[in-house]
Every structure is written in C-alpha cells, then in structure tokens.
Amino acid sequence: MQKLGDLKLPNFFNYPPYFTLQPVRDTREKQVQLWKELILDYCRTQKIFVIGLEEEFPLFSNPVIERTLSHEAKEAFLSALVAEGRAEWMDKGHKKCLILWHRIQDWADLILRFVRENGLEDSVMTVEEIRSGTESRGTELHGMDRTVLMRALKQLEHKGKLAIFKGTSADDEGVKFSL
C-alpha cells in the first residue's frame, strides 16, 4: 500500500475519479466523506494545522496516477470539514484553512490532563513552553499550532482554570494554572 509519511493511504487515493468533483449528489456525498476522513487523518499524523489552498500540499495530488485536486474540489472538501466544526477558514477569501483534528474543546481537555500528569496544577508556564518545552515532549501538545493553543487556553481561562498574562517580552505570554 502507498504511504504518505506514516499514513497508509486509502484505496480511493489511487482511483482517478475521486480527484474530480462528482456531479451526482449521492456519489459526491460519499466522495466528500472519504476525503474528509483522509484530510483529518493526514493532518493528525503529520501534525499539520494549516492548509494553504494555493500552496503545494502532498495530500492533494497523486503523482502515481497523475491526478491533482482542482481548487474547487479542495474548497468543497475543506468546506465540508468547516461545516462539521472540524476546520475553520482563516480568511474571507478561503485561501487558508485551520484544521482541527481535535476540536478546541478536546485540546483544552488535553492541556488539563497534561497539567495534572505533570503536577503543574498551580504553576506558571509560558505559552512557548507548553508548545516546545521538555515537559510536553512526547505528548500531542508538543509542536502544536500557536493559534489553536491560544484558543484552547482562552477557553480554559473562561472556565477559571487558568489566567493568561503578558510576559516581559512582547511575543510571549504566560499562563498561571489554578486547578
């Protein structure tokens, strides 16, 4: 089976018509369904948070069968993810898409678990530390997108689980957990 990174590619990836947006409704629904799953799987395994529609994206073309998704098709598949709350357009022109293979809520839960497992219940960390510090190494939080992380942290702040404050340097913020 063909592989992309660590991901085993599904069979439909080698079947040319799946790269053309299907005109018949039922057929198209299934096509969209298959692509949605594949996009989420791929982004999860590759830790990809943002897909740029105008940039090269390995998942959207298959050199073996010489097929590439049209812009229209990419937008249709991503829009379907947006409709389900598994993705968000980052601009009005639909050029960049934020992929949420974990919903913000799930990310927030992951952060809480991380904090508890490391005994950080009332510690202070910087946002950067959560993303790339030694504590988070080996967890899903490591290397996560800053925008997504901030959104999850804000959600937790609303629930009173932590407080976000400005650090001394302009580009980093601190987090005070209070579980």
Added chain:
Amino acid sequence: MRRRPGIGGLQTAAATRDQYRLLGENVAKIRTDLMKEQLTTFRSQLEDFARKHKNDIRKNPAFRSQFHEMCAKVGVDPLASNKGFWAELLGIGDFYYELGVQIVDICLATRVHNGGLIDLQELCNLLCQRRKSAHGAVSEDDCLRAISKLKVLGSGFEVISVGKRKLVRSVPTELNKDHNAILELAQAQGFVTVEEVERRLSWPSGRATDALETLLDEGLAMIDDGHRDGKRRYWFPCASSLSAVGADILKI
C-alpha cells in the same frame, strides 16, 4: 377372448379383471418398495459421505462446489430446507443464509461507490476480508449459491454477465443493451471516453452521451477530468475490482 353368453360368462370376466388389478397392484408395490429401499440406501450413503467429508465440505470451497454438483445430479438440493437433515448434519443451510446476509450488507454499503453493481470477484474478496479466515474460505460459487437463495426474497438481487465478468446487481435499475455494451467496453481499462464509445461501437454522438449520462445519474459511473489529454473519462467502479475502494467504504 370368445364372447360367452350368460351370467357365468359375466362373472368370469369380472373375476379376470380383479385378478389383473391385483397383479398390477402387486407389481407396483414391489416397485415402490424397491424404490424406497434404494432411496434409503442412497440417502444413508450420501449422509455417510457428508459426515465423512463434513470438514472438507465446510472448509474447502472447491470440494463444496463439487459436492453441490453431485447433489444436483441426483436431484437433491441441500439448501432446499433449513430444517432438513443437511442443515443438521452440515450446518450448510446456515452457512449460505449467513453468507446471504453478509452479501446484502456489502452490496448496500458499497452502493454509494458502485451504484449497486459490483464485480463478483470483488464481492468475494470483500466477503473474505469481512469473514476473516476463521470461517474458512468462500468461493465465487458459494456467492452465486447464496445470491440465488436471496431471489426468494424478491429483493432484486441478480447476477448479470457482462463480457467475461459476472456482476452482482442489487438495485432494480434495468440496464439496456447500450448500457451493457458500454460496461463491457469499460472492462478493458476500467473507464471509457465518449470518443472511444462512439468509435468502438459506431454510435452517433448523441447516443453515447445519453447512455453515459444515465449511467452517471444511476451512480454506476464517475467522471474524471484530471487526465492531461483533457478528455473526460467515465470510470466504472464495478468494472475495476482493482480500485478496491469498496474496502475504504466499508471502513467508515
């Protein structure tokens, strides 16, 4: 016989008739008894055989199909009744009913991909994947038998031959001659183009487009505009078991 007058003559004639009838009945009875005896012997032999080769019949698809053939030759249908001694002996009735249910399942699940027309070989592969090896292998012959049992339900399951292949149809769509011709053509590469259909079948331009549009609407075909020659290809999932997309669909 010389005609004899009088009551005595009539009585003799009646007596003779009775004698003949008696004799006839006797002969018939002997024949039936003999027949019954033969049948019992045959049945017990067949039972012995089935018992002896029970495992082979269950596990080995080729042996199973030969056993069926043998039964058919002597006019016995092991599947005719689920309560018969065959079912008790071999569980063979259950085997095919179970297979039937799994076939319906797969046909329905993959319908969105293939429009309700699936290559027998692909169906068989999917069936084997689903059953794993625990239940023993399943042959195309088994599939055909199970499908023929499904007909009783009037659910419209049917096996059609297109070219060299057998396709299992699970939707009531009637395919006309034009559609069949296109499906047959598609078996070479898994797809056709309008141009190819017109050229190979010597059809006027409207005819090919019409037939292809119908096949597309029925979900039997998918379009592909991605080839670099720019010509639209009509792919037929039922004509390319290689696509194996059915397996993806079953995972969802």
